[in-house]
Amino acid sequence: MNPYHFLVARKAQGYDALVRDGARELFGVLVVAKDSGIENVADLEGKTIAFPSPNALGAALLMRADLDRIHGLEYKQEYVSTHSSTYLNVALGQMDAGGGVMATLNRAEPQVRDRLRIIYETTRVPPHPFVAHQRIAPDVAEAVQEAFLKIAETPEGQELLARIPMRQAIAATSAEYDGLHNLNLQNYWVD
Amino acid sequence: MNFKSIRVRVTAAILMCAVVGVVLFEAFWLPRLNSMLTETQTTELQKGITILSEGLLPYLVSNQIGAVYETLQNVEAQYPEWVQVSLTRPDGGQLYPLEPLSELQGDNLSTESMAISLRGEDLAVLSVVADFGPQLQYFQNEQIRIFFIGMIIVALILFANIYLVDRLITRRILMVTEAADELADGNYDAVLPSGADEVGLLANSFCLMRDRIRDQTAKLDAARVRAELALEARSRFLATMSHEIRTPLNGIIPVAELLRHSKLEPSQFEKVDIIVKSGKALSAIVNDILDVSMLAGGKLTIQKVEFSPNELVTEALEVVRSTAEHKGLKIVNAFNAPADIRLHGDNSRIRQVLINLLGNAIKFTESGTITLKGFAKPKPNGHIPLHFEVIDTGIGIPDDAVSRIFERFEQVDGSIERRFGGTGLGLSIVKDLMDAMEGRVSVTSCIGQGSTFTLDLELEAITTPPVPKAESGIEPLSYSDHRTALIVDDNGINRTVGSAILTKLGYKAELAENGVVGVSKAQDKKFDVILMDMHMPEMDGLIATQKIRETDGPNAQTKIIALTASVQAEDIEKCRTAGMDDFLSKPINIKNLTTMLSDCS
Numbered sequence A: 001m002n003p004y005h006f007l008v009a010r011k012a013q014g015y016d017a018l019v020r021d022g023a024r025e026l027f028g029v030l031v032v033a034k035d036s037g038i039e040n041v042a043d044l045e046g047k048t049i050a051f052p053s054p055n056a057l058g059a060a061l062l063m064r065a066d067l068d069r070i071h072g073l074e075y076k077q078e079y080v081s082t083h084s085s086t087y088l089n090v091a092l093g094q095m096d097a098g099g100g101v102m103a104t105l106n107r108a109e110p111q112v113r114d115r116l117r118i119i120y121e122t123t124r125v126p127p128h129p130f131v132a133h134q135r136i137a138p139d140v141a142e143a144v145q146e147a148f149l150k151i152a153e154t155p156e157g158q159e160l161l162a163r164i165p166m167r168q169a170i171a172a173t174s175a176e177y178d179g180l181h182n183l184n185l186q187n188y189w190v191d
Numbered sequence B: 001m002n003f004k005s006i007r008v009r010v011t012a013a014i015l016m017c018a019v020v021g022v023v024l025f026e027a028f029w030l031p032r033l034n035s036m037l038t039e040t041q042t043t044e045l046q047k048g049i050t051i052l053s054e055g056l057l058p059y060l061v062s063n064q065i066g067a068v069y070e071t072l073q074n075v076e077a078q079y080p081e082w083v084q085v086s087l088t089r090p091d092g093g094q095l096y097p098l099e100p101l102s103e104l105q106g107d108n109l110s111t112e113s114m115a116i117s118l119r120g121e122d123l124a125v126l127s128v129v130a131d132f133g134p135q136l137q138y139f140q141n142e143q144i145r146i147f148f149i150g151m152i153i154v155a156l157i158l159f160a161n162i163y164l165v166d167r168l169i170t171r172r173i174l175m176v177t178e179a180a181d182e183l184a185d186g187n188y189d190a191v192l193p194s195g196a197d198e199v200g201l202l203a204n205s206f207c208l209m210r211d212r213i214r215d216q217t218a219k220l221d222a223a224r225v226r227a228e229l230a231l232e233a234r235s236r237f238l239a240t241m242s243h244e245i246r247t248p249l250n251g252i253i254p255v256a257e258l259l260r261h262s263k264l265e266p267s268q269f270e271k272v273d274i275i276v277k278s279g280k281a282l283s284a285i286v287n288d289i290l291d292v293s294m295l296a297g298g299k300l301t302i303q304k305v306e307f308s309p310n311e312l313v314t315e316a317l318e319v320v321r322s323t324a325e326h327k328g329l330k331i332v333n334a335f336n337a338p339a340d341i342r343l344h345g346d347n348s349r350i351r352q353v354l355i356n357l358l359g360n361a362i363k364f365t366e367s368g369t370i371t372l373k374g375f376a377k378p379k380p381n382g383h384i385p386l387h388f389e390v391i392d393t394g395i396g397i398p399d400d401a402v403s404r405i406f407e408r409f410e411q412v413d414g415s416i417e418r419r420f421g422g423t424g425l426g427l428s429i430v431k432d433l434m435d436a437m438e439g440r441v442s443v444t445s446c447i448g449q450g451s452t453f454t455l456d457l458e459l460e461a462i463t464t465p466p467v468p469k470a471e472s473g474i475e476p477l478s479y480s481d482h483r484t485a486l487i488v489d490d491n492g493i494n495r496t497v498g499s500a501i502l503t504k505l506g507y508k509a510e511l512a513e514n515g516v517v518g519v520s521k522a523q524d525k526k527f528d529v530i531l532m533d534m535h536m537p538e539m540d541g542l543i544a545t546q547k548i549r550e551t552d553g554p555n556a557q558t559k560i561i562a563l564t565a566s567v568q569a570e571d572i573e574k575c576r577t578a579g580m581d582d583f584l585s586k587p588i589n590i591k592n593l594t595t596m597l598s599d600c601s
Helices: A003-013 A058-070 A083-091 A102-107 A138-153 A155-162 A174-181 B005-061 B066-076 B132-186 B199-259 B266-296 B311-326 B345-362 B414-420 B428-434 B494-504 B515-524 B540-551 B569-579 B591-600
Strands: A016-021 A028-032 A048-051 A076-079 A097-101 A116-121 A128-130 A169-171 B082-088 B094-096 B109-118 B120-133 B303-309 B329-336 B341-343 B371-377 B383-391 B440-447 B450-461 B483-488 B507-512 B529-533 B558-565 B580-586
Touching: A003 A058, A003 A128, A003 A174, A016 A138, A016 A174, A028 A058, A028 A083, A028 A102, A028 B132, A048 A058, A048 A083, A058 A097, A076 B591, A083 A097, A083 A102, A083 A116, A083 B066, A097 A102, A116 B515, A128 A138, A138 A155, A138 A169, B005 B082, B005 B109, B005 B120, B066 B082, B066 B094, B082 B371, B082 B440, B132 B199, B199 B266, B199 B494, B266 B428, B303 B311, B311 B329, B311 B345, B311 B371, B341 B529, B345 B371, B345 B383, B345 B428, B345 B450, B414 B569, B428 B440, B483 B494, B483 B515, B494 B591, B515 B529, B515 B540, B529 B540, B540 B558, B540 B569, B558 B569
Parallel strands: A048 A076, A048 A097, B329 B371, B483 B507, B483 B529, B529 B558, B558 B580
Antiparallel strands: A016 A128, A016 A169, A028 A097, A028 A116, B082 B094, B082 B120, B109 B120, B303 B341, B341 B450, B371 B383, B383 B450, B440 B450
16 A cells, blocks of 8 residues: 555554555655756756646655655656656656656666656655554464465565565554654645 | 571560569669658658657656667567667757767668657657668569569460470471472371360361362372373384385385386386385375384484494485476585494484485575585593584575474464465474484574574484495496395285386395295295395284294394384394394385395395
């Protein structure tokens, strides 16, 4: 479950985190065209920034929250549906900067990626948690958590989990996501 | 190769059509097909771009460049002939692809562009460069395949055609041709092609024609055989008639001559003289008829004996001299040849021709001169041209008759015959004899002034010196006593006449009525001369002569003179083979007999 969705679901229905990927963290990246001359976030004052969609966690919610709260930046937003559109818009000079995440940036075609430069990374949050509803008895939830982690101990299990993707399954707690809560992402959510 | 044969012509026509087809295909159809294909491809390209533009429009409006890229990449993957797809902003910036565009090279590249706009505002321009090369190449490969298949079809048609022309026409027409050639060689059964087509009809018509020719040829052959038999019968009839007429003449002339030599009253002498002259005239006519029948039957043979042209001329003139002088005509001998010249040829035939022409000249000349001109001049090759001209001062021959007078039974006109007499055979015999001796006779004439008959022939010269010949003549008759002669002849008149002549010449003659009696008498007694008829019942003259020569009897060496009415060369040869020494034609000419007897005495 998307960490932000988890926050909303925990508040509304009482979900608890059981397992998450311990090998990485979730954050957004701000890219500009390599030859654009833009060196930092402040250079983007009044410029146009592309995002895949308003509610994308790393690329849009975390980024917009940071730009607003930390940098107090005034800019125009363009939502271009997908990460690759974001990168292409920036690479082609259609937009001045774009919000994305490392995973999609790394998956972008080399000739696109080579034209981009990262100027900013957002606040890091734990990645997507595996969650259980409160109506599930705690011992059952615990058993599921143990079984999950047990799968991760075997090479076959590792392989299966890598396809989620989850590189290193560890036990997660709902408290680990409290920091996300403090970012007040609901202010940036677009319904 | 025969360039006029049907096979070659049809083949050439088909090949020419094929070549014209290939040229039209290559020069007109192929370019047309190629341009049609290009047109179609261009239209397809335009359609594709239009559809693609429509598809890209919403993405461009919402800046979904990723979707634009995905779409264009998919399109590029799906249409390999679209070698370059590009999207540019109205300001010229390139939206797709990321890399700068490369310059494309190729003969069959086609570029189509379309502006993508929304409510009059241009968002981007889509350009596609398509390469029709592979399509065209594929299409052209197919064309080459079609071309080769076409060529194979043409070749098949050609071979089928050659085969059909050969089987249906050429061979069968050649069969007809061969049958025609065979027909020319007399074979009426050559195989002909059958069938109900045109060639078959030709063969049928040819067959019908051949049958008709066969029938007509058979009829013609039969008619020819009948005609030949009839001609043969006529010749035989003429020969027999002449022979039969000559036999009684043989009785009349010598007896009349003998009678004329006896003591007679002047009126009696005159009458006997008429008998002699009439008899000789009749004999001449009969001889002419015999000559004509021999010439017509191709039985005349030209002999080659040694003779002197000077003597020949003298003899010929002697024969006609008395007649000419009787008419008061002058005979001039203007023949000019070396005195010792001797030739090889048929002297008796040449003499006959000369006598004939001289006789004619005398007959048609009332007064004046008959001249015999001529010469014999040796040529370097040993041949001697002999030239004679018989010139008279007679009535002449009209121009329109000159060409006809050498034809048989022709005289200048019918009235001549009544006025001058004669059979009209003389000049035709002259012409035939000259032809037989490979000589020429011609005539020039002037009405009222006379005619000139010219003879030309070429003979071989003889270089050996002449054999001296004893002088002989009818007067005076050489009487000699105690000489004996045997006359063998089945004809009583001939025996009597012969006996009378020999008696007149001083011989004591014994008679035998056939060969058997002749041989028996010859064995009993030696004779000075034997006159032997050739054709006799019981035993003919040839066998009798052989028997007399074979037996070592008293007359094994005696001179035997053949007597016969036939004067053909082969008869003379038979007589010589049988052992006879000389040859005398009937009726017996006293002068000739005297000459022969003087030789053996």
